[in-house]
Amino acid sequence: MLYTRRRPVGSVLLLGGTRPEPVRAAKAAGLSLTYLGAAAGTPRVIVDSADACLLLDDPTPENMAGAARELHGKKPFGVVVAMVDRYLEAAALLNAEFGLPANTVDTVRTMNDKHRMRTAALHSACVPVAHGAVRDAEDLRSFAGRHGYPFILKPVDGSASRGVVLVSDAGALEAAARSMTTSAAPGSRWIAEEYLSGPEFSVETFSTDGSHHVVAVTEKFKGDNFVEIGHLVPARVGAADQAAMAAEVGALLDAVGLNEGVAHTEVVLTDAGPKVIETHSRPGGDGIVELVRLATGVDLQQLTFDWLAGKSVDPRPAPGTRASATWFLTPPEGTVTAVSGLDEALRHEGVTEGYTVLEPGDTIRPLRSSDDRSGAVITVAPGPDAALARARAAVGLIDVTVTPAGADRGGPVPR
Numbered sequence: 001m002l003y004t005r006r007r008p009v010g011s012v013l014l015l016g017g018t019r020p021e022p023v024r025a026a027k028a029a030g031l032s033l034t035y036l037g038a039a040a041g042t043p044r045v046i047v048d049s050a051d052a053c054l055l056l057d058d059p060t061p062e063n064m065a066g067a068a069r070e071l072h073g074k075k076p077f078g079v080v081v082a083m084v085d086r087y088l089e090a091a092a093l094l095n096a097e098f099g100l101p102a103n104t105v106d107t108v109r110t111m112n113d114k115h116r117m118r119t120a121a122l123h124s125a126c127v128p129v130a131h132g133a134v135r136d137a138e139d140l141r142s143f144a145g146r147h148g149y150p151f152i153l154k155p156v157d158g159s160a161s162r163g164v165v166l167v168s169d170a171g172a173l174e175a176a177a178r179s180m181t182t183s184a185a186p187g188s189r190w191i192a193e194e195y196l197s198g199p200e201f202s203v204e205t206f207s208t209d210g211s212h213h214v215v216a217v218t219e220k221f222k223g224d225n226f227v228e229i230g231h232l233v234p235a236r237v238g239a240a241d242q243a244a245m246a247a248e249v250g251a252l253l254d255a256v257g258l259n260e261g262v263a264h265t266e267v268v269l270t271d272a273g274p275k276v277i278e279t280h281s282r283p284g285g286d287g288i289v290e291l292v293r294l295a296t297g298v299d300l301q302q303l304t305f306d307w308l309a310g311k312s313v314d315p316r317p318a319p320g321t322r323a324s325a326t327w328f329l330t331p332p333e334g335t336v337t338a339v340s341g342l343d344e345a346l347r348h349e350g351v352t353e354g355y356t357v358l359e360p361g362d363t364i365r366p367l368r369s370s371d372d373r374s375g376a377v378i379t380v381a382p383g384p385d386a387a388l389a390r391a392r393a394a395v396g397l398i399d400v401t402v403t404p405a406g407a408d409r410g411g412p413v414p415r
Contacts, residue, residue: 001314001316002312002313002314003208003209003211003307003312003313003314003315004310004311004312004313005208005209005260005307005308005309005310006101006209007101008078008308008309008310008311009031009077009078009079009100009101009308009309009310010031010032010078010309011031011032011033011034011075011076011077011078012026012031012032012033012034012077012078012079012080012081012305012308013033013034013036013068013071013072013077013079013080013081013094014026014033014034014035014036014037014050014081014082014083015036015037015064015068015080015081015082015084015087015090015091016036016037016038016059016064016082016083016084016086016087017037017082017083017084017087018037018041018042018043018046019083020043020045020046020049021289021301022081022083022301022304022305023035023045023046023049023050024049024301025299025301025302025304025305025306026305027049028302028305029302029305029306029308029309029311030309031078031305031308031309032051033050033051033052034050034051034052034053034054034071034077035047035050035052035053035054036053036054036055036056036064036067036068036071037053037054037055037056037059038055038056038059039055039056039057039059040057042055052071054067054071061086061087061089061090062090064087064090065090065093065094068080068090068094069094069097072094072098076098077098077100078100078308079095079100079101079102079308080094080095080098080100080102081304081308082282083282083283084282085112085157085280085282088108088111088112088280088281088282089105089108089109089112091108092104092105092107092108092109093105102260103257103258103259103260103261103281104257104259106257107256107257107258107259107281108281110256110257111256111258111263111279111280111281112157112280112281113156113157114154114155114156114157114191114193114278115131115133115156115189115191116156117252117256117278117279118131118191118193120252120255120256121252121255121276123255124251124252124254124255125251125254125255126248126251126252126255126276127248127272127273127274127275129193129194129196129275129276130146130147130151130193130194131191131192131193131194132146132191132192133156133189133190133191134153134180134190134191134192135180135189135190136177136180137173137174137177139192140153140167140173140176140177140192141173143192144167144170144173147194149167149168149169150166150167150168150169150195151167151192151193151194151195152164152165152166152167152192152193152194152195152196153165153167153176153180153190153191153192154190154191154193155188155189155190155191156189156190156191157189163179163188164225164226165179166195166226167192196268196270196275196277197268197270197271198268198269198270198271199219199237199268199269200220200222200266200267200268200269200277201217201218201219201220201235201237201245201266201267201268201269202217202218202220202231202264202265202266202267202284202288203216203217203218203245203246203249203264203265203267204216204217204218204262204263204264204283204284204288204292204300205249205250205253205262205263205265205315206261206262206263206300206303206304206307206313206315207253207258207259207260207261207262207263208260208307208313208315209259209260210254210258210259210260212249212250212253212254212258212263213315213316214242214246214249215292215296215298215300215303215315215316215317216233216234216291216292216295216296216298216317217233217234217235217237217242217245218231218232218233218235218284218288218291218292219231219232219233219234219235219236219237219384220266223330223367224366224367224368225366225367225368225369227367227368227369227370227372227373228286228328228370229327229328229330229367229373230325230326230327230328230388230391230392231286231287231288231291231325231326232291232323232324232325232384232387232388233288233291233292233294233295233296233323233324233325233384234295234296234321234323234384235384236384236385237269241269241274244273244274245267245269245274248267248273248274248275248276249263249265249267249276249279252265252276252279253265253279256279258281260307261281261304261307262281262282262283262300262303262304263279263280263281263282264279264280264282264283264284264285264288265278265279265280266278266279283300283301283304285370286326286328286370286376287326287376287378289301290324290326290352290353290378291324291325291326291378292324294322294324294352294378294380295317295321295322295323295324295380296317296318296321297317297318297321298315298316298317298318303315322380322381322382322387323380323381323382323383323384323386323387323388324352324378324379324380324381324387325378325379325381325384325387325388325390325391326376326377326378326379326391327376327377327388327391327392327394327395328373328374328375328376328395329356329358329373329374329375329376329395329398329400330367330372330373330374331358331364331374331400331402332364332402332404333364333365333366333402333404333405334363334364334402334403334404334405335361335362335363335364335402335403335405336358336359336360336361336362336363336364336400336401336402337360337401337402337403338360338399338400338401339356339358339359339360339398339399339400339401340398340399341397341398341399342354342355342356342375342398344397345377345394345395345397345398346377346394348377348379348390348393348394348397349390350379350380350381350386350387350390350394351377351378351379351390351391351394352378352379352380353377353378354375354376354377354378354394354395354398355375355376356374356375356398356400357374357375358374358375358400363405364400364402374400375395375398376395377391377394377395378391379391379394
């Protein structure tokens with residue numbers, strides 16, 4: 001079935017992001033695109049591809065909003081769009097201020113704020129997840145007294161696994177309480193949640209006038225500190241479990257009021273059925289958009305901008321699709337002395353792209369967030385098992401020699 005936006009637009013203001021795909025998709029959809037971003041780190045391809053571009057030295061959400069108002073006053077936009085967490089709420093606020101058709105501020109704010117999302121889910125058909133806002137050790141002890149161990153502590157507005165802590169017992173609770181004050185930005189807010197045990201997935205959806213369409217289900221693999229080290233599309237899950245996940249995600253997106261556009265919702269398949277971890281009003285990161293495109297034939301970026309432009313869109317996966325996987329490079333901690341094997345990895349069967357950010361002299365930190373990963377490859381194959389095996393094998397060809405942190409004798413440690 002084809003779907004068409006009731007209020008198409010001819011121009012878009014894109015806030016931030018350093019990936020060129022949204023710019024290319026907007027241009028392919030026939031939209032006039034203005035890019036508003038950071039003076040430092042914006043790739044040249046974005047500057048060259050956008051119809052207009054303004055780069056700020058201090059791209060805070062507040063400064064971006066001020067610049068957007070000036071631009072809109074000179075030449076009004078049809079809608080303001082953001083694809084990165086930092087500017088999602090700013091885009092929603094600007095759309096509301098300018099009277100532009102888009103998801104409401106309340107919806108975007110609720111999807112960005114894990115405590116607000118949990119509150120919305122309580123009044124929906126979603127399976128409840130025990131949770132509570134916490135500020136200090138006393139709050140954590142109170143939560144443990146009500147719900148027991150283990151439980152999860154994380155910032156309400158976090159992403160990329162930053163700040164996620166498993167509180168397994170009373171000793172871990174005291175350490176977690178200290179981390180709330182020493183490792184977070186001033187004013188950070190936190191949420192405690194029951195620990196969800198089971199395999200983890202993300203459900204990639206596209207919504208049209210309040211109807212939610214599952215484009216793909218991604219199987220996720222975790223390393224230390226809940227950091228994702230691999231993804232696979234399609235997930236190796238049965239039809240009944242996939243239908244249950246789709247229903248749970250649809251109930252949540254109804255609860256938060258998502259009307260249109262892409263969403264990325266993380267789910268754990270527990271013994272009691274699927275339970276939502278969190279949701280985002282943007283595409284999934286870590287190359288998931290590319291995995292979905294390779295595996296299903298649906299380009300979530302192009303789908304987004306075609307929808308905004310008023311083109312008829314079909315979010316359903318194409319029949320007879322393939323599988324695609326990504327696996328991340330996560331060498332041991334220490335100082336890099338040599339890197340080799342990337343060219344060989346790129347030649348490995350099924351590899352479509354790959355990279356490493358490491359050079360001799362770099363320091364590899366503990367794996368605490370997605371930012372600590374050192375590279376990745378993406379592969380395709382006729383089936384999911386083969387795609388995953390190819391990705392893991394290709395990453396294994398990238399050799400990183402590391403001198404362990406604090407080592408004062410002995411030789412380097414190869415990965």
